[in-house]
Amino acid sequence: MIDHLRRYMPILDWGRTYDRKAFSNDMIAAVIVTIMLIPQSLAYALLAGLPPEAGIYASIAPIILYAIFGTSRALAVGPVAVVSLLTASAVGQVAEQGTAGYAVAALTLAFLSGGFLVLMGVFRLGFFANFLSHPVIAGFITASGILIATSQLKHILGISSHGHTLPEMLGSIFAHLNEVNWITLAIGVSATGFLFWVRGNLRPALRKLGTPPLISDILTKAGPVAAVVATTLSVWLLGLNDRGVKIVGEVPQSLPPLTLPGFTPDLLSALLVPAILISIIGFVESVSVAQTLAAKKRQRIDPDQELIGLGAANLGAAFxxxxxxxxxFARSVVNFDAGAETPAAGAFTAVGLAIAAVALTPLVYFLPNATLAATIIVAVLSLVDLSILQKTWRYSRADFTAVAATIVLTLGLGVEVGVASGVTISVLLHLYKTSRPHVAEVGLVPGTQHFRNILRHKVETDPALVTLRVDESLYFVNARFLEDLVQKRVTNGCGIQNVVLMFSAVNEVDYSALESLEAINHRLKDMGVGLHLSEVKGPVMDRLKRSHFIDDLNGRVFLAQHDAWAALSKQNGQAKAAE
Structure with missing residues (x-):
């Protein structure tokens, strides 16, 4: 019973060995992450089209729930840029921003996402995330970063604009340039420049001055807080809000309220697909970060349990x-670098954010939206990696096509189309690659028992014997390809008496592929050519024996390819006769 509970509640595992040292390290990490998350949470709520307090609320209960159910000891859960953008895009389709219906739709989106993730975790379906290739994910995140940064320009300029795609945003911004508030622009540009300088130069500068590493890290992570304090004081002291500078305004001074998502059929059906896409994108990003950080400490995470942990976090956000x-990514790396030992660091961060929600929210009344926009821009531009285009172009034109298409579609048609196209392209790319499996004709390396590609190595061959090494599993997509390849090779070759299919790399043969093998066998038999198999793996042979294929085989099954060569090669027979 206890082991079963530990499977679904990892806190029962690491909690048994929790000590004073871990507590101290977790508290230090929590302080650093809390300082970072206060302005970031407000900013991401703005990006999602929600009141600023929603960002803090989404960073309290979800963190605690993940600490109970998650397996990563460094992952920091909460609002992130890409998911905030996806939320704004999805919820904006069913409700108008600023209305009660918009907030309810956001809660419903979190509820659907959480439920979907938990179900995937319970049924151990984490492998579905593998259908999104890394190049496609990189392309989508790059395009999303560009969209997010562009969407925040209106706050930097102090104008009203709209749009969900890059052309719409840019067109709207240019149409409203005559409305630029120059004071807002000065605040936004100054805050952006300062934050970029802090990110790249403050830590080295402090280290040169002899500041201890921990203090340097804390001060660097507190850069956004410094920008928030400076710009808020400027607006308050100079009365800049009366001169057109848009501010956050009143933020409720309270702990997260108990809320209910909407359960109307129309709302649920409208948000179901976006919720699934958000779940998959969020899970892929989260598990990638978690695995990277876990590997650095020789720890491991359970992807299926991560689904449950993230699902619980989203359900917590919904209520x-x-x-x-x-x-x-950013907050998790900060959490890791700050020395977080266990998920308890996240729980302590939640406590710090709860204190901020109760005691500090009145202090952000005069916080300009331009500063929050600057925080978002600086954070998301680190996600933009256009070099992925150059890398994939050099390595694989197919991957380049997938990345380029994902970027173009996301920028041109919006994030939901971008996500859907990314999934579709990933699957189609896999099907395309496996539909044309690599099949090499091989020969014997002189003086050895090894067989290699005749186009790459100097090998011994026999004109009467053709050996084809199949380097992929065989299934319905590529079965006919092998069938056609064997037919073409035998038809074009004169004097061929035997064909050997070398199955050393074949892990699976489905029923469609079995039918193709039977067709190959019958055709070769009619031509007076023997069909043989070599190096067939045990599970594959077990399945083949369940059919009549082995009994009807117009040839033999060899344990090793060299055995087939020894038995079938005329050259080998002539050498033995000469002896």
Whole structure:
């Protein structure tokens, strides 16, 4: 019973060995991450089209729930840029921003996402995330970063604009340039420049001055807080809000409220597909970060349990005034670098954010939206990696096509189309690659028992014997390809008496492929050519024996390819006769 509970509640595992040292390290990490998350949470709520307090609410209960059910000891869960953008895009289709219906739709989106993730975790379906290839994910995140940064320009300029695609956003911005508020622009540009400088130069500068590493890290992570304090004081002291500078305004001074998602059929059906896409994207991003950080400490995570942990976090957000969340790259790296030992660091961060929600929210009344926009821009531009285009172009034109298509579709048609196209392209790319399996004709390396590609190596061959090494599993997509390849090779070759299919790399043969093998066998038999198999793996042979294929085989099954060569090669027979 206890072991079963540990499977679904990892806190029962690491909690048994929790000590004072771990507590100290977790507290230090929590302080650093809390300082970072206060302005970031407000900013991401703005990006999602929600009131700023929703960002803090989404960073409290979800973190605690993940600490109970998650397996990563460094992952920091909460609002992230890409998921916030996806939320704004999905919820904006069913409700108008600023209305009660918009907030309810965001809660419903978190509820659907959480439920979907939990179900995937219970049924151990984490492998579905593998259908999104890394190049496609990189392309989508790059395009999303560009969209997010562009969407925040209106706050930097102090204008009103709209749009969900890059052409719409840019067109709207250019149409409203005559409305630029120059004071807002000065605040936004100054805050952006300062944050970029802090990110790249403050830590080295402090280290040169002899500042201890821990203090340097804390001060660097507190850069956004410094920008928030400076710009808020400027607006308050100079009365800049009366001169057109848009501010956050009143933020409720309270702990996260108990809320209910909407359960109307129309709302659920409208948000179901976006919720699934958000879940998959969030899970892929989260588990990638978690696995990377776990490997650095020789720890491991359970992807299926991560689904449950992230699902619980999203369900928590749905009932406490938040919106969809996932594990964030930046905050998780900060949490790890700050020395977090266990998920308890996240729980302590939640306590710090709860204190901020109760005690500090009045202090952000005069916080300009331009500063929050600057925080978002600086954070998301680190996600933009256009070099992926050059890398994939050099390595694989097919991968380049997938990345380029994902970027173009996301920028041109919106994030939902971009995500859907990314999934579709990933699957189609896999099907395309496996539909044309690599099949090499091989010969014997002189003086050895090894067989290699005749186009790459100097090998011994026999004109009466053709050996084809199949380097992929055989299934319905590529079965006919092998059938046609064997037919073409035998038809074009004169004097061929035997064909050997070398199955050393074949892990699976489905029923469609079995039918193709039977067709090959019958055709070769009619031509007076023997069909043989070599190096067939045990599970594959077990399945083949369940059919009549082995009994009807117009040839033999050899344990090793060299055995087939010894038995079938005329050259080998002539050498033995000469002896």
């Amino acid at each position: 406490t005034g938040g919106y969809p969340v996932t594990g964030g």
